[in-house]
Structures are given as structure tokens and as C-alpha cells.
Amino acid sequence: MGRSKIAAIDLFSCSVLYLSIPMDSSVSTLLVSQLPLEREDQKDHGDSFLHPPFMQKESSVPKNFIWPKGDLVVAHDELREPIVDLGGFFRGDLVATQHVVLLIRAACLNRGFFQVTNHGVDPRLVKMAYHHMDNFFKLPASMKLRAKRTPGNMWGYSGAHADRFSSKLPWKETLSFGFHDSGSKPVVEDFFKSNLGMDFEQTGVVYQKYCEAMKDVALAIMELLAISLGVHPLHYKHFFQDGSSIMRCNYYPPCKEPGLAFGTGPHCDPTSLTILHQDQVGGLEVFANNKWRNVRPRPDALVVNIGDTFMALSNGRYKSCLHRAVVNRYKERRSLAFFLCPREDKLVRPPEDLVCRDGTSAYPVFTWSDLLYFTQYHYRADDATLPNFTKWLLSSKSASDL
Ligand SMILES: C=C1C[C@]23C[C@H]1CC[C@H]2[C@]1(C)CCC[C@@](C)(C(=O)O)[C@H]1[C@@H]3C(=O)O
Ligand SMILES: O=C(O)CCC(=O)C(=O)O
């Protein structure tokens, strides 16, 4: 789990090693070349990862990327989830809004997942976001590592999270950065300029706009979620207004043995509400009615899922969605995930009238900063983050009372 600073420095020097390996520049190669530096693991894996994948006899997926058989259950069915048309709500049509509220309520009580269309985000902006993402991920490793994530920090570039974990590595590269309103200071633009230089100014401008658009959609959905729970319509919208959200670009290289690895393993997002756009390749799967089901990509739709923090804010009524991303043999896949989060020090607790109606609080009061810390230092987010976090919080509180 938590890896040291040394691992991050090793990761960097490793990329230099990678550059001398005569293979395609796909990052899976980079990921593989990082592995020898996971020194304590060398014993466990024999010499399989001392060689680039084409030299391995047993499998072309290094052992550190192989997930347990129990997790690797294949999805055969498609998820037929309501597509929620937000057009009427944005036009102020009350009948259409009532219909949308009922659809959202049913989806959230059930598994915390739906998709929205007519969401108001300009398709040209989405296209630009993919274009800039492609430019970034095809850079040489040494350039990408200029923006590398530092230990304990959510922001930056990460290759397979190999600096954080040593097993069940995800077959992906990610670029993450924070987004919050800070007056006239464009935080996203600044992130790109300060980490990657002025050549990335335009990338910063595009992602600044993309995050603003995602926040608008997320806050509109917060209004609908509040109505659907019978609380003040602006309750959650106000709660998240000054939030500190996270944007992540996911790049999944093709994988020679997709049946052994995951792009992103099974998990519920610890965050509040995720607004995701996936490209046309497909790979997102949701656990529904006891089965993994794939979500067919729709270019005009944004995928929305409830995260652990909103589950707590709804007093456990709305389900945090269990999902994962699979990889495939032939084609790289990309997704853009915006994770709506509250301001880090804000108390996460459901509105009082909800607790009164339920007669009890489902979770202890916490801050987003507590949960974020838990996922970055103590626990790798999975399908049981929220119950484990609750236990951890209660035990650390009672220990501090001693
Ligand atoms: C707060 C977060 C932690 C993760 C990024 C955001 C929201 C989703 C989380 C994550 C994607 C869940 C699966 C495991 C994880 C480690 C990953 O594969 O990236 C998680 C993210 C993280 O801790 O970086
Ligand atoms: O790439 C995807 O479709 C899902 C990614 C995801 O679940 C995440 O980043 O939290």
C-alpha cells in the first residue's frame, strides 16, 4: 500500500530505463519497466518482470498487474439504465422535471447510476478535451513525468499507480488535477503551465473550461437529487458550491491479456458525484442485479454515479455505485472523470430533516479531507471503502478519547 518517496524517485529514474527499451512507446511498456524497482517484490515474481513483456514466456501481463480470479468475472450483459434527458429541466418545464426526478430517484435508490443527455455541455469542448488528453499521453515518458504525482498528492501524472501499490496494479495512466473556484485565478490553467510549461497553456484553458462545465452539470444534478430526496432543492447545490473537486484523465493502453487485468479495479468512488465521459471503445462496467454489466458508450451522454460521500449525505438512502473499467486487446481507451467533492474541511452530514425522517444517522460525521486522507494513506479505494472508513474513523476517535 502506501509507498515511500524513494519509490517515486525510482519511478522517475526508471523512465529513463524505459526509453532505452526498443518497443512501441505505449505506456504499458513504461508500466512494465517500472516494476523492477519494486525491490521487495522481486523475490515474489521470479524474473518474469526483469524482461520486457515480449520476452516473457508465461504471460504478457506482469504478475503485479494480475488480479485474483474471483475479481476477474466477465460481463456478458449490457446495463439498460435510464437515460435521463435534462433538456426539460434546464428549460424550466415542471412536468418534465418531475419525470426526471422520479427516474433519478429510482436509479439512485437502486445502484446509484444513470446517464444524462441534453446536459448543455458543448460537444466541441468534449472533443477538445480528448484531443489535449491524447497530446499529453503520447508524450515521451520523461515529459509526462514532469507532471508526476508526488506522494500523498492527488494531482499529477501516474503510471499504473506503481509508486503507490505493488499488486493488482491498474492497466492505466492517469493525469489528475484539482478544480475549485478561486476568484479570477484559473487553477487548472496554472497547473498545466507550472508543471508542463507554456506549451500546455491551451491544454490548461480547455480543461479549465471543461471543469467549469462539469461543475455546472454536477450542481444541476445536485438540485434534482435534493428534490428527489424531499429536502430543500438548493441544499446540496449550496453545500458543493465552494467545493474542491478532482478531474482525472484516464488512458488505458491495449493489453495483450485483458482477461487478467483491470483498467480500474472494482470500486465505489469515495467522492460525492462522478460525471464521466467515456470514448467510443467501451470498457465501463457496473455491478447491477448481481452481475457485471457493460455500459455501452454514447457520445452525447455523460455517465453519472453516486459516490460514497453522497451516500453519506443522503443518510445511506442513495447507493454508491460499484463499477470498474476493463481493458481490451486491440484499442486504447480514454475516459474523462470529474469527481465533485465538498470543500475539504466541510462537515459531511445529511440534512436534518432527512435524519429526522429516518430516525437515525447512518454514518458518523466526517470531513471530505478525512476520507480523502484515508484513501491516499491507509486504504486503496474499493467496493467497501465507506464501511471500512467508518470503522477506522470511529476507532481513531475512540483511541483519541482515551
Ligand atoms: C478520491 C479518489 C481516489 C481515486 C480517485 C478519486 C476517485 C476514485 C478513486 C479510485 C479511482 C478508485 C479505484 C482505485 C484508485 C486507486 C484508482 O484506480 O485510481 C482510486 C483513485 C486514487 O486513489 O487515486
Ligand atoms: O474509465 C472508466 O470508465 C471508469 C473510471 C473510474 O471509475 C474512475 O476513474 O473512478
Ligand SMILES: [Fe+2]
Ligand atoms: Fe470510479
